[in-house]
């Protein structure tokens with residue numbers, strides 16, 4: 001079976017982001033036959049529908065082509081004000097247009113949310129899922145992944161040291177890999 005490439009999109013630009021640390025753990029725990037790769041979204045200009053009829057920001061075309069080339073997508077996001085951070089919504093909007101050229105369509109998807117409280121990003125997780133319905137992205141339904149008190153999961157070097165969470169995330173990746181196989 002050909003190697004599959006899964007894009008990881010993190011909804012935080014913060015240097016010390018806990019969600020980026022989760023992404024690093026996942027990249028180092030990829031199931032056999034899978035490559036997990038971070039896709040940067042911080043350099044995407046704010047989407048403006050006028051771009052669809054004229055000149056695009058230079059960052060758009062490579063991003064859209066990259067998304068189209070992927071075999072699946074993993075979103076890892078914090079919650080901002082009970083929803084997804086604007087930078088993540090912007091990336092989703094950029095990838096979804098021009099109308100009729102939705103780069104996200106059909107990509108098997110995993111959603112992970114986290115927070116530094118007990119809330120675990122539930123609001124962001126489910127607001128994101130609402131957009132994914134319209135984008136026609138099949139989403140792994142179980143297990144759901146909500147990581148609470150995420151700041152307590154790492155050592156000083158940013159490695160995930162909470163073994164329960166590490167085991168859970170490995171199980172999630174296995175379930176996601178099986179889910180992806182259904183689409184090939």
Ligand SMILES: Cc1cc2nc3c(=O)[nH]c(=O)nc-3n(C[C@H](O)[C@H](O)[C@H](O)COP(=O)(O)O)c2cc1C
Pocket residue numbers: 012013014016017018019020078079080081082083114115116117119120121
């Ligand atoms: C603008 C803003 C809004 C936030 N809103 C929420 C929220 O609604 N719920 C929540 O649990 N945490 C909220 N937080 C706290 C985040 O969980 C916390 O900053 C987290 O570390 C962000 O993820 P990161 O470490 O990957 O950057 C908010 C943080 C910011 C900066």
